[in-house]
Amino acid sequence: MRKAWADLSAIEEVRDAARGWKAAGGIDAPALSAIEAAYPDPRIRLHGFWRVLIFVLVSAVVNALFFAMQPGSSAIFGASLIFGGLLVGATEALRGSRYSGTGLDAASSFWALTYLLVAAADLLFRQKALPDETAVTAMIAAIAVAGALAAWRWGFWIYMACAVAAAYVWGARFPGARPLWIAISIFGLWLAWRRRDAGELPPDHRRGLAAMFAVCAAALYVAVNLYSVDHRIVEAMAANGPGLDSLVTVQQHAAGWLVRLLAGLATAALPGVFLAWGIRARRTLLLALGLAAAALSAVTLRYYVHVAPLWVILSACGAILIGVALAIQRALRGRPGGEWRGLTAAPLYEGERGISPLAALAAHAVGGARVSTPEEPGRLETGGGEYGGGGATGSY
């Protein structure tokens, strides 16, 4: 990453923090203006919807131009390579321009990678440069390498997440993948954790490390989860493995009782480890990973142990989650200064936000019941009926 881009990324970090201080009433408007003057950012900041729209428009332009050229099957490799190369150049130019972060650079980088990978796929699969299974393995490696290079050069964390995920899939192509996943995950977690606050890294790269940390944690959970062991989820990705059928059918394989016992214990313990680590280190990413792992472990438990009807489980889990949140909030509020081990339930400088309208609509779509029409008397549909019209669609 060029130094100028890293500097802009650092400036953005400071300006974002200052806006948070202002939103929470920590500073006034003149102070914010002074901070923005001290940390000038020439780039254009856009509403999220604008960025999405720009991404869509760039995608339309790029792909329409590519297919308008009508490259025959023999020319796909060359055309994709040229397109990918041009888009790499465009991304280089855009990342250093005032349009960095507007969606233009995100779209051009995404399609640059896509076209370069299309060229690789054409070489591997259509031109049969390698045998089929080897070509798949090579293609996954190409995705991992391309993603890592893009993340390192342009600083988009999503490419780092894709690269690390692809690296895990690549590792799963070989025998002994599950122990390898566990070992690599632990090493990856250690590596990302050690460099998490390295001041010499720009914020974009630190976000990339956080993405790597999250993917490593997810891979570790998948490797030790009991359902994953029973259904051979990791082994399903192997070059000559059981395939995707194993995801839904339990294989009669030799995961001995000890392995299953250890997997069961790890499935139960890992969420607690992440949560305890998150509380101790005061890291929201670890807390989020712990919550996600806890939810998955609860689903795993429900898969193996049917203690009550589904509606009881869902309602009880919902009530427990609400109760736990309220208990934590009350406990923190009761502490001196509203703090415990550096954790607080106060909003600090993030600005208080209510439930987003989209989240409310999603909740509306999940629960409830639909009134049946007179043609179908007495019928009741639950779990999110549908309505529409008036230009709107929705569910209740």
Add this chain to the structure above:
Amino acid sequence: MSPETVAAIARLRDRRILSDAQADAFGRVARGDLLSIRAELRLLLYAGVLLLTSGVGIFLKENHDRIGPAAIAIAVAVAAAACLAYAARRSPPFSWDAAASPHVAADYALLLSMLLIGADLAYAETQFRMLGPHWAYHLLLVSLIYFAAAYRFDSRAVLTLALTSFAAWRGVSVAMPYGHPGDGAGSSAAAIRLNALGCGLLFIAVGVVLARARRKAHFEAVWVGMGTILLFIGVLSGVLEHEAEWRIWEVALVVLGGAFLAACYRLRRPLEFAIATAALYVGGFRVLAEAIDGGGPGALLLIAIWSAAALIFLIAATRRMRRAG
């Protein structure tokens, strides 16, 4: 932790832009010595609401024969009332200004109570047929309850549900097969389109009027945003679906879109500006489709040119808005 922010705080303190107290407070957070878990608590509450409403939905489906509809309806109503009471106890008194509850759970208790009320009314209507052939009016009732709760508890999320339910009521009323005897499918679609336009205009007008009257002025963005989306969906459905009169709808789209772009540019409303641009962009494809017979490289080239034009327009607008702002 953010090393850049930690360094910046020290620099800003040296330059007296931040006081010592401010620098100490901000520095604790930037160093990671103090962390707010409010977002995580909200996530837990939201997941709890989702799971509870899902559980209630399945409960209603599986138990209405065994327990009896009246008992179920009463049980759900009691649960909804309890949630509403919880939210009411933790909310500040009514005000026409912004008055959101500082309690982290009040919003979620309110949302849960509204979802339970909506589900309960739908269930009761299904079981008891109180409104008979006018069953869709229960959506209006739900919408009115949501409106009342949104204004009482200052909740933009519940206001969104109210507006969606209101629009759905208009759509369902029109689309009811027995609602308009003799209507064909085409006229029903036209009526739904007109209802979308009507709802869109109504929402925008109400939003503007309430903002001017300083009655929950901060809700204006929700009213106008929803209204804008409905309005353009209505016009776009005419452009894309109407075979005979699409040209009239296209002209309407251009006029409406142009007016919106001008107004949003003047008023610095980036979201509505982008919605209008997106609508004009999508509407333009109908003209392209009519102009080109079939696909081929020519069509793709036109799509590329049209998309590039929209892109250039957006970027130019961004620069102008920034310069003017």
